[in-house]
Amino acid sequence: MAEQKYNVQEIMQKFNAYRSFKESVVIPEWRLIHSLYAGKFWDVFKSHIEDFTITPETNYFEYHVQAFMNSVYSGSFIGTLTAVKSGDEEAIGKLNAFLQYDWLNSGIKNKFLDIGRMGELYNFGPARVEAIDKSGKIVVKTLTQDEVYIDPQASTYRDGEAIFIERAINIDVLIKDKDFGDVVKKYDAENGKNGYANKTLSNRLDQGGAQVNTKNRTVS
Numbered sequence: 001m002a003e004q005k006y007n008v009q010e011i012m013q014k015f016n017a018y019r020s021f022k023e024s025v026v027i028p029e030w031r032l033i034h035s036l037y038a039g040k041f042w043d044v045f046k047s048h049i050e051d052f053t054i055t056p057e058t059n060y061f062e063y064h065v066q067a068f069m070n071s072v073y074s075g076s077f078i079g080t081l082t083a084v085k086s087g088d089e090e091a092i093g094k095l096n097a098f099l100q101y102d103w104l105n106s107g108i109k110n111k112f113l114d115i116g117r118m119g120e121l122y123n124f125g126p127a128r129v130e131a132i133d134k135s136g137k138i139v140v141k142t143l144t145q146d147e148v149y150i151d152p153q154a155s156t157y158r159d160g161e162a163i164f165i166e167r168a169i170n171i172d173v174l175i176k177d178k179d180f181g182d183v184v185k186k187y188d189a190e191n192g193k194n195g196y197a198n199k200t201l202s203n204r205l206d207q208g209g210a211q212v213n214t215k216n217r218t219v220s
Contacts, residue, residue, distance in 0.1 A: 019166075037065065118145050
């Protein structure tokens with residue numbers, strides 16, 4: 001199979017187009033939803049009703065998210081095997097016990113909480129199969145809605161041209177990379193005198209992680 005080559009400039013143009021759309025259309029909506037969920041529900045709600053209106057006591061955004069989280073803890077959501085032949089019940093029971101152990105040991109239940117919260121609020125709860133480790137165990141990482149960019153022209157991510165995951169990492173870690181560390185070191189020597197801008201901070205819904213170090217070493 002011939003090695004596939006990529007045009008870096010074309011890739012960055014596509015990413016910047018996705019980013020521009022998300023920042024101008026998607027992020028403002030998500031920020032509003034996040035603020036309502038975080039406690040500003042009543043401030044906004046009361047501004048649209050008359051003073052004499054009887055209001056409910058429920059923050060509906062928080063209510064639905066909490067209902068999902070409670071369902072995760074109350075239900076196992078683990079696939080089970082059923083014996084189809086007489087005499088297989090004991091073996092199938094042991095396999096089901098192993099499935100339950102592996103499920104709980106993987107921490108997937110906690111991942112479901114993050115994925116479900118994002119799904120309930122933003123209809124977008126991304127996760128990624130990072131790798132299969134040496135023991136054959138599948139490594140699943142929960143992503144955030146902030147760091148994933150999908151094709152805005154497609155109705156589903158599967159039909160899009162590309163998916164981008166924006167990561168922030170300290171450039172000193174990249175310098176130690178065995179494949180392109182030398183190139184990064186050269187780039188840092190030429191451009192890192194005054195630090196770098198961490199572009200991932202602007203789209204964080206929690207408004208956390210503000211960059212205060214003028215010689216920031218985190219890049220994205």
